[in-house]
Every structure is written in structure tokens, then in C-alpha cells.
Amino acid sequence: MKPAFSPALDPRFVLSLIVASWAWPIRAEEPLHEQIDRLIAAGDPEFERKAAPLASDAEFLRRVYLDLVGTIPSAEEARAFLADSSPDKRARLIDDLLARPEHARHLQHVFDALWLERRPDRGVPRGQWQQYLFEAFRSNKPWDQLVRELLAPDLKDPKIQAAAKFYLDRDAEPHQMTSDVSRLFLGMNLQCAQCHDHPVVDDYTQDSYYGIYAFLSRSYVHRPRGSNSSMLAEKAEGEVTYQSVFDPKKVTKSAGPRLPGGELLKEPKFEKGQEYEPAKGNAAPVPKFSRREQLAVLLASRDNAAFKRASANRFWALLMGRGLVHPVDLDHSNNPASHPELLDLLANRFADIRFDIRAFLRELALSRTYQRSSELPVGVDESARETFAVANLKPLSPEQLAFAVMQATGWTDVERKSAKDPNVLYGRLAANMAPFVAAFGTRPGQPIDGSYEATLDQALFVAHGKLLATWLAPHPGGNLTFRLGQRTDPREVAEELFLSVLTRWPSDEERKEVVQYLQDRSGDRVAALQELTWALLASTEFRFNH
Amino acid sequence: MRCAYACGSADHGWSRRQFLTGLTASGTLGLFGGGFAGMIHPAAAKELASAQKRVLLIWLNGGVSQLETWDPKPGTNTGGPFRAIPTSVPGIHISELLPHTARQMHHLALVRSINTQENNHAKGAYIMHTGRREQPGMEYPHLGSVMAKLLTAPDNPLPGYIHITPRGDSGFGKQDAAFLGPRYASVTLADGKPPANFSRPEALTDEADQRRNQLRDRLSQRFAQRRRTAETEAYSQSYEQAAQLIARKSIFDLSQESPRDLERYGTHDFGRHCLLARRLLEHGITFVKVSHTNYDTHYDNFDFHLEQLGEFDRTFATLVEDLHQRGLLSSTLVLVMSEFGRTPTINRNYGRDHWGSAWSVALGGCGIQGGAVVGKTNANGTAVVDRMVHGGHLFHTYFRALGLNPHKNHYHNQQPIPMADPTASAIEEVLA
Numbered sequence: 001m002k003p004a005f006s007p008a009l010d011p012r013f014v015l016s017l018i019v020a021s022w023a024w025p026i027r028a029e030e031p032l033h034e035q036i037d038r039l040i041a042a043g044d045p046e047f048e049r050k051a052a053p054l055a056s057d058a059e060f061l062r063r064v065y066l067d068l069v070g071t072i073p074s075a076e077e078a079r080a081f082l083a084d085s086s087p088d089k090r091a092r093l094i095d096d097l098l099a100r101p102e103h104a105r106h107l108q109h110v111f112d113a114l115w116l117e118r119r120p121d122r123g124v125p126r127g128q129w130q131q132y133l134f135e136a137f138r139s140n141k142p143w144d145q146l147v148r149e150l151l152a153p154d155l156k157d158p159k160i161q162a163a164a165k166f167y168l169d170r171d172a173e174p175h176q177m178t179s180d181v182s183r184l185f186l187g188m189n190l191q192c193a194q195c196h197d198h199p200v201v202d203d204y205t206q207d208s209y210y211g212i213y214a215f216l217s218r219s220y221v222h223r224p225r226g227s228n229s230s231m232l233a234e235k236a237e238g239e240v241t242y243q244s245v246f247d248p249k250k251v252t253k254s255a256g257p258r259l260p261g262g263e264l265l266k267e268p269k270f271e272k273g274q275e276y277e278p279a280k281g282n283a284a285p286v287p288k289f290s291r292r293e294q295l296a297v298l299l300a301s302r303d304n305a306a307f308k309r310a311s312a313n314r315f316w317a318l319l320m321g322r323g324l325v326h327p328v329d330l331d332h333s334n335n336p337a338s339h340p341e342l343l344d345l346l347a348n349r350f351a352d353i354r355f356d357i358r359a360f361l362r363e364l365a366l367s368r369t370y371q372r373s374s375e376l377p378v379g380v381d382e383s384a385r386e387t388f389a390v391a392n393l394k395p396l397s398p399e400q401l402a403f404a405v406m407q408a409t410g411w412t413d414v415e416r417k418s419a420k421d422p423n424v425l426y427g428r429l430a431a432n433m434a435p436f437v438a439a440f441g442t443r444p445g446q447p448i449d450g451s452y453e454a455t456l457d458q459a460l461f462v463a464h465g466k467l468l469a470t471w472l473a474p475h476p477g478g479n480l481t482f483r484l485g486q487r488t489d490p491r492e493v494a495e496e497l498f499l500s501v502l503t504r505w506p507s508d509e510e511r512k513e514v515v516q517y518l519q520d521r522s523g524d525r526v527a528a529l530q531e532l533t534w535a536l537l538a539s540t541e542f543r544f545n546h
Numbered sequence: 547m548r549c550a551y552a553c554g555s556a557d558h559g560w561s562r563r564q565f566l567t568g569l570t571a572s573g574t575l576g577l578f579g580g581g582f583a584g585m586i587h588p589a590a591a592k593e594l595a596s597a598q599k600r601v602l603l604i605w606l607n608g609g610v611s612q613l614e615t616w617d618p619k620p621g622t623n624t625g626g627p628f629r630a631i632p633t634s635v636p637g638i639h640i641s642e643l644l645p646h647t648a649r650q651m652h653h654l655a656l657v658r659s660i661n662t663q664e665n666n667h668a669k670g671a672y673i674m675h676t677g678r679r680e681q682p683g684m685e686y687p688h689l690g691s692v693m694a695k696l697l698t699a700p701d702n703p704l705p706g707y708i709h710i711t712p713r714g715d716s717g718f719g720k721q722d723a724a725f726l727g728p729r730y731a732s733v734t735l736a737d738g739k740p741p742a743n744f745s746r747p748e749a750l751t752d753e754a755d756q757r758r759n760q761l762r763d764r765l766s767q768r769f770a771q772r773r774r775t776a777e778t779e780a781y782s783q784s785y786e787q788a789a790q791l792i793a794r795k796s797i798f799d800l801s802q803e804s805p806r807d808l809e810r811y812g813t814h815d816f817g818r819h820c821l822l823a824r825r826l827l828e829h830g831i832t833f834v835k836v837s838h839t840n841y842d843t844h845y846d847n848f849d850f851h852l853e854q855l856g857e858f859d860r861t862f863a864t865l866v867e868d869l870h871q872r873g874l875l876s877s878t879l880v881l882v883m884s885e886f887g888r889t890p891t892i893n894r895n896y897g898r899d900h901w902g903s904a905w906s907v908a909l910g911g912c913g914i915q916g917g918a919v920v921g922k923t924n925a926n927g928t929a930v931v932d933r934m935v936h937g938g939h940l941f942h943t944y945f946r947a948l949g950l951n952p953h954k955n956h957y958h959n960q961q962p963i964p965m966a967d968p969t970a971s972a973i974e975e976v977l978a
Contacts, residue, residue, distance in 0.1 A: 173682045173683070174682075175681075175682035175683040176682050176683040178683070179683040180683075189959065189961060191683065191684065191961060192961060192962075194683065194684075199962060200960075200961075200962065245969070327959050327960065329959065330959070330960060374773055375772040375773060376772045376773070382775065393773060393775055393777065393778065395777060395781075438719055439718075439719075442728075443719070443720075443721045443723070443724070443728065443731070444721060445685055445721075446685075446724070446725060447959070449959070450959055451727070452777055453727045453728055453729055453780070454777070454780035454781040454783065454784040455718075455728050455729050455784060456703075456705060456718075456729075456784060456787050456788055456791060457718035457719070457728070457733075457741075457743065458784055459784040459785045459787065459788035460741075460743035460744065460788050460791075461743060463743075463746075463755075463785070463788055464742075464743045464744075464745065464746055464747060465743060466747075469747060510765075513761065513764070517757075517761065520757075521754075521757075527749075527754060531754055531757065531758035531761075532758070532761070534758050534762075535758045535759070535761035535762040535765060536762075536765065538762045538785065539762050539765040539766045539769065540765075540766040540769050540770060540778045540781050540782055541765060541766065541769040543778075543781050544773075544777070544778065544781075546769075546773060
């Protein structure tokens with residue numbers, strides 16, 4: 001039998017006390033999430049006055065579910081968490097969620113939309129791509145490796161050749177690839193620099209654009225004869241020249257492969273006729289030296305500061321609702337990070353832990369910064385959200401919205417009864433994402449970042465759409481309105497309703513409202529329960545991750 | 547004379563032609579009643595009440611022939627069988643296939659010197675809708691989305707851009723708004739029918755809907771007390787907008803127009819669709835596009851144009867005249883265009899093929915100098931010989947006609963994007 005834990009006698013505790021008294025200069029032991037909180041607080045002299053308290057358990061619970069597994073908890077899960085009085089329950093929940101397959105599904109949805117921007121399928125069947133992403137996040141593939149695979153897909157390895165979809169769905173169009181690679185992986189929106197130096201951003205020059213372009217301009221889509229498949233291919237030749245549309249003299253410049261601020265790529269020379277590997281079947285010839293492969297190696301590297309910053313900032317924004325560099329694709333010297341020291345720390349630490357996505361997200365989620373309430377303290381204005389003293393509101397993505405609505409209405413439970421296999425269940429639920437993407441998603445080819453809009457057709461989709469109406473109608477499989485219909489006490493109805501849809505208990509006022517509503521509509525209780533559920537689903541509180 | 551508040555078309559001021567020919571609506575004699583108030587034309591009086599400007603785009607899908615419409619070349623090797631006829635503007639002749647339109651010529655201007663250098667349907671359509679050539683990595687918004695954004699009052703609950711198509715599916719979610727965002731995308735009314743979600747499900751009564759929305763609103767208000775942001779506000783407003791749209795749903799209901807009007811417009815699809823367009827413009831929709839199909843006449847060009855333009859001509863002329871009579875033309879820019887024109891050379895199937903290098907569009911209404919003709923093709927229409935313009939010039943011209951500055955930028959994620967092609971400029975000669 002182990003002796004009872006006694007902090008006073010525990011040598012580790014004594015040691016930590018000693019360390020604590022010297023803690024200021026010694027930070028090696030300070031966990032990343034604490035460093036985050038310290039640097040966030042240091043970023044604003046008035047931080048203590050502005051900072052919101054920690055979010056309530058209910059607020060935290062809904063937030064962390066949406067952020068880590070892409071949906072809201074069931075009423076049962078919510079009850080259990082809210083009733084749990086152990087002090088480490090938040091940390092345990094974070095670990096629990098990160099270990100679930102739904103976490104990988106959520107990241108699959110996030111990066112599918114972010115990287116492909118909802119373009120129509122041009123190459124690689126969608127299912128294969130989704131499975132590839134799912135496996136990558138499920139196995140916690142290091143971030144840099146994942147990005148390298150996207151930038152230079154190994155077409156011989158069947159496990160990762162689906163990564164070619166990133167380029168194929170863009171028709172391997174060099175300008176499209178250049179613009180998107182720099183925006184998505186370097187945090188630099190170089191769009192303007194295609195035609196001229198950026199008019200507002202000094203750092204975004206036309207030669208930085210064409211330096212990246214030169215890595216990609218030799219890539220193309222090969223369509224083997226007699227087959228309707230598309231394959232990514234590359235030439236061994238082709239140099240890049242460009243002019244500025246603002247240059248009255250129309251001087252033609254040339255560009256070699258070079259990352260912004262980096263050195264010109266050194267390339268081996270081959271004798272004429274020796275540039276390609278021997279051809280195989282009807283596959284496209286493969287160059288002995290691939291500029292695209294060099295891009296992957298140089299870009300997705302811990303030696304590339306821009307990549308590290310953009311990567312850390314991306315995951316930060318995913319959880320915090322706003323980048324330290326904001327917008328996330330405008331990292332340049334005139335748009336400094338809100339907390340420069342913190343961004344440097346996160347960038348380096350992410351690289352130090354070998355770009356371990358799950359470990360990085362865990363630290364972010366453990367921080368008090370992440371766990372603060374989104375309610376503005378009295379006398380504090382909205383700018384406190386920009387410095388992370390108060391949590392930001394995040395509109396649910398179309399995928400989060402679809403899964404959250406299915407969970408809230410109990411449709412998930414109905415489907416779960418007939419689909420025991422989690423993959424089968426996922427397949428059935430995921431089939432309902434399309435109409436949400438159509439109503440709430442960006443149009444194909446439009447960037448996902450900063451794309452929130454509230455539109456008429458979304459409201460009409462929620463108000464009049466058949467899909468929601470189906471889920472709201474009582475279903476003997478046990479959806480929410482069916483369950484509510486079986487309860488006779490209107491106060492219990494209110495509690496089950498609020499817990500299921502908004503992941504919190506109703507206030508006294510709200511309890512009364514529900515009771516009153518049911519009284520007023522006592523002639524048609526079935527309809528009244530659907531109306532009540534609809535009102536919660538259509539409320540702003542549901543639409544946002546807060 | 548130009549009024550600072552209006553777009554500067556002839557209808558605002560006192561046009562000499564209107565005075566002399568008595569084309570204006572009744573009541574103009576009040577002019578002589580003395581005083582400034584009496585100077586205001588009834589149409590302009592309506593205009594004062596509603597400063598909104600609108601755009602009507604008639605899209606002749608497939609590529610209408612300039613030789614059978616705005617730039618006939620009778621008696622030449624390319625001219626085909628049809629004659630040219632005089633119009634209400636002395637000296638301007640158009641194809642005899644457009645007799646009704648000819649009588650509206652004083653409201654219209656022609657640009658006969660378009661060279662877009664594009665013979666592909668999709669690419670040509672892109673140029674004519676965006677004023678740019680396709681550019682990899684950059685998607686520009688269509689004119690309808692741009693104008694929906696620039697001309698629609700923020701509190702107008704109606705969609706800013708409606709596209710009436712001959713068939714297909716009604717609905718939202720078109721890509722035409724590009725980076726301007728889905729709010730400004732077109733709403734398609736296939737065969738004039740609104741999308742299904744415009745109607746409340748039958749099981750839901752008006753009262754129940756109001757009740758559930760009151761509860762939604764209370765919850766949202768409570769949530770927003772200490773979490774109000776521009777985004778939460780926009781979300782709540784989208785439900786207000788939906789409610790207001792439902793309340794005004796009848797503006798999409800063509801059955802409320804008189805049978806006599808339907809007769810005047812023609813009982814064919816295009817007739818009904820143009821009558822609906824009038825109804826929508828009258829009720830505050832900013833941009834209405836009506837597609838008429840199909841002009842892609844690689845075979846039997848002349849028979850098909852006779853048939854298609856037979857529908858187009860009377861309907862279009864009726865619509866222009868009605869807009870004028872109702873005082874809307876002065877604030878409504880009217881455009882008739884296609885993705886390109888058709889080859890002067892007549893192929894062996896008596897057809898004409900795709901032709902982007904020397905063709906025409908017609909403009910009218912707001913800000914347009916009625917009766918103006920700009921540009922010229924050679925004797926048999928095979929090349930532009932004067933004032934060559936492309937889609938970029940047209941785009942600048944639309945802005946100017948509507949009193950907007952084409953040299954401004956859109957801002958997308960803080961990036962400036964010129965609203966119109968900075969290397970082009972407006973066609974001043976068609977502007978009033």
C-alpha cells in the first residue's frame with residue numbers, strides 16, 4: 001500500500017517551492033500554456049482591469065467541444081461534466097477530446113475547407129482526399145510533414161498520393177498555386193504582387209511573388225491518353241520572366257526559385273536530353289531535379305521563419321478566433337503581431353516539439369487565455385478581444401453547424417441507434433453537411449479566412465428549410481422533440497431543452513418563458529416543442545462559438 | 547441641364563426633343579405654371595422620392611448577331627437577307643428585325659466597335675459581366691453583384707441582384723459575387739419562380755412563426771448584452787430581413803399584373819420574364835438580369851434570329867417604353883448584350899459563328915445619351931475601324947452612367963482591388 005500523498009514532505013514539492021522562489025529567471029520549467037498567459041498579460045498595461053474571468057464550466061464545455069471535436073456535447077455529457085467537481089476536469093476533458101477520432105474528423109473538415117476552398121473536384125476522388133486528411137490527423141502526423149506532402153506529393157506512395165488534390169483541384173495553374181501556397185502556408189497574401197509590387201505593403205514585392213512562382217511554374221496536369229484520370233507532373237525546363245503593369249518602360253525581369261527573403265535555389269545542370277528519368281508507360285516524364293520538391297523541403301522547414309510563424313498563428317487563430325497576426329494572411333512588417341514575443345515563442349516551440357499538432361493544441365486549450373469568458377466585463381470595450389483579454393466569438397463553420405444542429409436536435413442519437421460502427425455513423429451524418437455548406441459556406445475558390453457573412457438565404461434555410469423541419473419533428477428513434485414530448489413537467493422540458501441545444505441550464509427567467517410558452521400553446525404541444533427548439537437553434541447564442 | 551442629385555439623363559432635365567415631340571407624360575404643361583417647383587418633370591418628381599438607381603440587363607444568351615440587330619450591313623457580302631430600317635433618331639438605322647425597338651432608339655445608345663478578342667462562350671461571358679479577362683488566381687465580381695453592393699440601401703431587405711432564367715433551378719449560392727461575398731450574389735428565379743425557401747411551410751402558421759421568432763429574438767438579445775459584435779448583429783438582422791421579405795413576397799408574384807400587360811409583353815417566357823423584371827425594378831430590386839436564349843446560331847442564323855428577335859423586339863420595346871412612362875428609365879440603366887457577336891462570314895449552314903472582334907451592344911436609360919452611336923465597323927463588318935473598345939471600357943461606362951466612380955477600389959481582406967480595369971476608361975460619347 002502506497003503512503004498517502006503528503007505535499008509538505010514530498011521532496012518534489014519542496015524542490016518546486018525552491019524553484020518557484022527563483023522562478024522569474026528560470027522559465028525552462030514553465031509549461032507553454034503558462035507562458036502564453038504571462039505574455040498575453042504583459043502585452044497590455046491595463047490587462048488586469050480588462051481581463052474577463054475564466055469562462056463558466058458550461059461556456060468552456062461548449063467551446064472546447066466545438067473547437068476540438070467540431071460539435072456540441074450531448075445533454076448527457078453536459079450533465080456529467082457540469083456535475084463533476086474535480087479540479088482537473090477541464091484538463092482531463094481536453095485530453096479526452098483530443099484522443100477521440102472526432103477530433104481528427106474535425107481537423108479534416110477544417111483543413112479540407114481551408115486548403116481546397118470548396119472547389120469542385122478536378123482530380124483525386126473526394127473520399128480518398130478526406131480519408132488521407134483523416135488518417136493524417138488521426139495519426140497526428142507532424143504538421144511540417146503534412147505540408148511537405150501537400151507541396152510535393154509523392155505520387156508513387158498510394159497512401160499519400162491523395163495530397164496531390166491540393167494542386168490538381170487548382171488545375172496546377174501556377175498563379176493560383178503561387179498565390180495560395182504563399183497565403184496558406186507563409187501567411188502572406190501576395191495576390192497584388194502578381195502584377196506589381198503591393199501598393200500598400202512594402203514587404204510584398206513582385207520579385208517575392210515570382211520567386212515562389214518559379215518553384216511552381218513547371219508543374220502541370222498530365223492526363224494520360226485513354227484515361228480520364230489527372231496526374232500531377234512537372235517539366236525540367238522553363239524560366240520565369242515578368243513585368244510590372246506600373247512600369248512605363250515595361251522592363252522585363254527574370255526570376256529564379258527563391259522563397260521571400262531567402263537565397264536563390266542552386267540547381268544542378270544536366271546535359272541536353274538527360275533532364276528526365278527514363279519514361280515509364282504512359283506516365284508523364286519525371287525530371288531528375290524537381291523545383292516543386294525543393295519548394296516543399298525549403299518552405300515547410302523549421303529553418304523557415306515565415307512558415308513557423310504562419311503555422312503557429314494558424315492554430316492559435318483556430319482556437320482563439322483571431323490571429324496574433326491578424327488577418328492571418330497578412331504577416332508583414334507594417335502589420336506586426338499583437339504580441340510579437342508570444343508569436344516568436346509559439347513559432348519556435350511548435351518547431352521544437354516537431355510540429356506535434358495535438359500537443360500544441362493541448363497547450364493552447366490549457367491556457368487561461370483560451371478559457372476566458374467571452375462576456376465583456378463592465379466598462380471594458382470590444383478592443384479587449386483583440387488583445388485576448390476577453391475571448392473572441394467564432395461563427396460556427398458550416399460543418400460545425402451541421403454537426404451541432406444534428407446533436408442538438410437529437411438526430412445524431414437517432415442515427416446512432418441504427419449505425420453502431422463509428423465510420424458508418426460518420427458517413428450518415430456527414431452526408432448532411434452539403435446543404436449547410438451550400439447555405440453557410442463560401443463560394444468555390446473563395447478564401448475561408450474572414451469569410452463570415454449573415455445572409456438572407458441562410459435565415460430562410462433555417463426558418464423554412466426541409467432538413468431542419470425533419471429533425472425538429474418528433475421521431476420515435478428518440479430525437480429531442482420526441483424526448484421532450486415524453487416529459488410532463490414543463491420545468492424539466494426547459495432544462496432538457498437548454499442543455500441539449502445551448503449546453504447550459506436555463507436561467508429562472510428562461511424557465512418561466514418556456515413554461516409560459518407551453519401554456520399559451522397548450523392546444524398544440526407537439527408544435528410548441530418544435531417552435532421552442534427552433535428558437536434556440538436560430539438564436540445568436542447557437543450560431544456562435546462563444 | 548443636369549441635376550446634381552440625379553444621374554444626368556435627359557429625363558431629369560428638360561429635353562428639347564421631349565418638348566418638341568410631346569413624348570413626355572401628361573402634366574408637362576404644368577411647366578408653365580411658373581416657379582421652380584413647376585420645372586420638375588413628373589418622372590423626376592418620382593425620382594426625388596426614390597433616389598435609388600437600378601440596372602436592367604437583357605442577356606441574349608449564346609451571342610446575338612450584331613448584323614441582325616444594331617449594326618446591319620445590307621447589300622454587302624456579309625449582310626444577309628434583312629434590310630436596315632430608320633429609327634426614331636434620324637440617321638440611325640438598325641435591322642428590320644427590330645421594328646419596335648427602332649421606335650425607342652431615342653432612349654438607346656449603340657456601341658458598334660467592340661473587340662473583346664474572345665470567341666469562347668464562358669470567357670466572353672466573364673468579360674462582359676466583370677469587365678476583365680479571366681485571370682488565374684483572381685475572380686472578379688459580376689456587374690450585378692457590384693451594383694447590388696454599391697446601389698442598394700443597407701436597410702433594403704430585398705436581394706440586390708435577381709437573375710431571371712428561362713429554366714434550371716431557382717435558388718441562391720451563385721458564384722458571381724466573388725470576393726464581395728454571398729450577400730451580393732444573384733438570386734435565380736428560374737422561369738420567374740422564387741426559390742422554395744421563400745415560402746413558409748404550410749404547417750407553420752403566421753402566428754406561430756411570429757411567436758417563435760419573438761423567443762429567438764429575446765434569447766439573442768440576452769446573449770448580445772455583453773457579447774454584441776458586428777457579426778452577432780448581422781446574424782439577428784438576417785432574420786429580420788427574411789421576415790420583411792416574406793411580408794413583401796407578392797413582388798415576385800406575376801399574377802398580380804394585369805392580363806392586358808401580359809398581352810402587351812407577350813405570353814411567351816421572355817414576355818412574362820420581362821414583365822416580372824418591370825415589377826421587380828418598380829419594387830426596389832437594384833439589378834435585374836433577364837436571360838433570353840438561344841442565339842448561338844451556327845446553323846440557320848437568319849431563321850433563328852427572325853424567331854428569337856421576334857420575341858425580343860416587341861417585349862423589349864414595351865419594357866423600355868413602360869420604364870419611361872413610369873418615370874423609372876431615368877434612374878434605370880438598360881443594357882442589352884451577349885458574350886460576343888457573330889461572324890460576318892456566313893458559313894455553309896447559313897449560320898454565323900462566334901465573333902468577338904467587331905460587334906455591338908445597346909445601352910439606355912440612366913446616364914446614357916439617347917440616340918448616341920459610338921464606333922464604327924468597316925463596310926462589311928469584318929473589323930472595327932473607329933473607337934475600338936473592350937469589356938473594360940464598357941464596365942467603366944456603366945459606373946459613370948450610374949454616377950459612380952470606376953476608379954475606386956473594393957477592399958477584400960484589406961487588399962485594394964480596382965473596381966474597374968485601371969487600364970481602360972469610360973466611353974464618354976454615350977454618357978448623357
